[in-house]
Amino acid sequence: MIDPKTVSRILDTAQIVDVVSDFVTLRRRGANYVGLCPFHDEKTGSFVVSPAKGIFKCFGCGKAGGPVHFIMEHEQLDYPGALRYLAKKYGIEIVEKELSAEEKQAQSERESLFAVNDWAARYFIDTLNNTEEGRSVGISYFRERGFTDETIRKFGLGYCPSEGSAMCRAALAHGFKAEFIEKTGVGLRRDNGAWYDRFRGRVIFPVHTLSGKVVAFGGRVLEKNDKTAKYVNSPESEIYSKSHELYGIYFAKQSIVKADRCFLVEGYTDVISMHQAGVTNVVASSGTSLTEGQIRLIHRFTPNITVLYDGDNAGIKASVRGIDMLLAEGMNVKVVLLPDGEDPDSYARGHNASDFIRFIDENQTDFIHFKVKLLKGEVGTDPIKRAQLVQDVVRSIALMPDNITRMVYTKECAEMLDMDEGTLANEVRRVHDAKRTEEMKRAGYNPDNSRKRTTDPAYRHVGQGAGVQPPVQAREAGGENASPPDEGDIPHQTDGISQQPELVNEAFAARSPFYSHERNIIQEVVRHGGQVMCYEEGDDGAAVPLTVGRYVIEELAELRGEMGCMVHDAVYARILDEMAEHTAEVGFDTARYFTGHTDPDISCEAANLVSEQYQLSRIFTKEDEYTGDPNDKKDMEIYLRHKEEKERKELFDVVVKVVFEYKSEIVESKNKALLAEMREAQAAGDMPRVFEIIREQQTLKEISKQLGAHCGHRVLAR
Structure with a gap:
């Protein structure tokens, strides 16, 4: 386990532009940076990095997140692995505990394969420099090529002993599983089960990933033999695809x-x-x-x-x-x-x-x-x-x-x-x-349709309500040639219509009319969950700050009893559950917390929600900008207080509105269900049930009228 303080230090230190720039060439555009997405194939940059928000977002494939999530995606690491990567990059010390046998057993295949390769690279280097055969054969060859000691060290050049299975025996003795030794290709087994080294008697050229991890090896034979291939390379595996790697x-x-x-x-x-x-x-x-x-x-x-x-x-x-x-x-x-x-x-x-x-x-x-x-x-x-x-x-x-x-x-x-x-x-x-x-x-594009739709039956496009920009999982018909926005890091809304479709799980989309409303709510929670939206009167009569997160949790808590949940979407439900643990923390940085979450589903969705074009003080126009004397501290304080009040009022209005709309949709959904049930009761001649449904409808109508007042009644001072 990594100490929580160390995790916080890593998150505080890691800068999204610095991290991404190790893998992508970024060009400044306004307040943000753009480049070619490393997660999908494209010719024009739809990949945007926002240093202010500490996130990246691709408008082509929908990938999004913070520095940790970027490393998780790019290097295919788990959360602790990504933290260790960033700690190494920034020189932050992490004390690693020795893995138990059970923990080694639980390591992912990718991590195990990389572990074998890392050990093999060190084994080859050690054999080259510290054995008589390595020095007399391997070092001599590299000297003939004119390579200096510094060059040999830089590229991690090595040598595999010519004795048939020396390396395999060493790997097994080190505790590596046979299956991973075989999958990396450093060792092979004959039909009789005997081990032999793939690279025996060859000088070794390690192949590194973009981040410097050893992903494969190339071995060159030194003895002239027409029956032996001059070069032998690692086989393709879970971690190595030769078509996606370049030496050097x-x-x-x-x-x-x-x-x-x-x-x-x-x-x-x-x-x-x-x-x-x-x-x-x-x-x-x-x-x-x-x-x-x-x-x-x-x-x-x-x-x-x-x-x-x-x-x-x-x-x-x-x-x-x-x-x-x-x-x-x-x-x-x-x-x-x-x-x-x-x-x-x-x-x-x-x-x-x-x-x-x-x-x-x-x-x-x-x-x-x-x-x-x-x-x-x-x-x-x-x-x-x-x-x-x-x-x-x-x-x-x-x-x-x-x-x-x-x-x-x-x-x-x-x-x-x-x-x-x-x-x-x-x-x-x-x-x-x-x-x-x-x-x-070949791409399945239908010229009669303005959008290229997925052929995966597990997904479908879902239209969104006004003011909601879904995370982008599909491209417009313009495909990769579509340009990202010139300003900001996301496309804004046009006439209340989402500019790009979202691919969501069909099972949820098909049964739920609540998705856009739930997303509006979670968007406010992720962006402003720890901010004060108003003050309410406490038991002692004092004004108590009410944060967005606490307001949402308390307003939706009653739905858990009626529906079994506050929201229907599983990821949104997990976000609310975690928000509930921090409702007492005024100023809690929800955007940072959720975009840096250990769960990639949460961090990716949070980054999508944070990255969308949004200016809290839309009503605070240029006419409201301070025009007085900047040296007049009292006047400046009055101006700033006025500005803060206007921003808080708008935040209050937005949050109350999205909660009201969500609850109203639930009421409307229940009303539709009652109408369907009434038709069935009328067809069956069950008049007592018909009258009972009418009374329930009247109750729902009254609830609908009261919802607005109920959502906003708690305000004491905005």
Whole structure:
């Protein structure tokens, strides 16, 4: 367990912009920051961070929360794990207790897999540096590559002993479960149950996540053997998907942001040698074909990428598909062809950072021009090959999402290919439109419907009442190209209609007419639960402050007896239950408490509620701004008191109104049920029951009249 005081210190220290910036490039927009969402695929930023509120919110996928919840989501950690992550980031000491056998048993699979990898990384490093075999084989190899001790330490390079199962035995002796050793891939079992090490006799290159956790390994064999693969990599697992990882991204992310450019190479040693030379904004696809996930990972930090090739034309042609994928993601792609006989590794070992960068800047070529030049040399006078060249170039240009960019490239390529610009432009437009139509069909978009709806039968869109903006779980038809608001961190209401639909559980939505009313109430509780909305007369006649939280809890308490609950939604019910424990705390920071909650359902919903466009003093206009002498303290005090009273009055009016509307909806719902029951009684000829229902309806009518006064009668002084 982490001490509560330590938890508070972590929450007080962690700054949302600082935390998110480790993973997302943020641009300031007004009082907030925007960037590309790390939780779903998008090309334009719908991810907003509010430093004032201490939360993030994505208007594309609906993810929201505070610093702890961001780390929980991004790093797939539980609440204590996220706290430990932030404590490490900010240098806050946490005394970890030794886990018992039962606690180890209860660890999640992801945590267990990461634990095995963390241990394995340290094992490889220890073997490299502290065994005769490691020093004579592993260190010797790295020295031949020109790696310094500092570089070896920085990248966590290691060595696995050649003896068949030494590592597996060590892992089992350390207490790791066999299933996790196998799932990470560091150890394997033969059909007879005997263990053997996957990376035996290989130098090790750990693969780090964006946050620096070891997620996988690459092992290079040192002995020449045609029957043995040169490289062996960790298998995919619960924590590792090679299509979403880039070698070196952890070490490069800050440099990429600073340079606003990323260099893409192929292998581990390319990255390491370039780092050692001083060129640190570099990542590698690790010999695999570039994937959309990897491209989007780069795009979160910069839209500018330079691909470095050696002189192998065959290798260049094989990678063209990956370049086209970069274009499709809106990246600005440059290509550099290194001198004959050189690759990024060898060239970096022979040059310093300034020489390397100078060569790149002087020799980089826009990819489309590079592609035309590359393929044009093979065409000659063959008209069929020439047509294929044009079609190939058209496909690449058509992938670009920006219309102006496509127009510019079309014009330039028409000149390079000696073609009519209009003809080329028409073909680019045709291919682009066909691609877009196909994408929309795959996404299930119905052009006759203004919204793209989910196909999951467990969810449905629910219309909201005026003044309520639901948490965004679905996109408008504009999809990822829809821009977030310019000001504030959420879209406001237009004519009382929610601008975006919400996906809620169908079971609740189908049976409850109360959702929008409950949400209004919980919104006020989360935002203002600890604020004083008015004063009521105590038993001794003194004025007692009445907070929003206490008012709501006391007003809705009677419903628990009638309905079995104060609200129907399970998350909202948990929020009210916890609010009830803090009703006596005037000034209790409900927004911080709930957005930083250990329950991700509560923290996410609280962040949604807090993040919506809202200005408490809507009636406090510019005409009410202080225009007197700022040095006149007495006059200033009168002004501030007047302002506070107006704000408290508005808060009172809003809270009383939402509670009144909720109770009125309950009365109306009961009235509808009585009408249905009356029809059944009339059809059955049960007149005594009909008259009984009429009396109940009259009672409900009277209750409805009294509700307004009942909700507001407690005020003594606003």
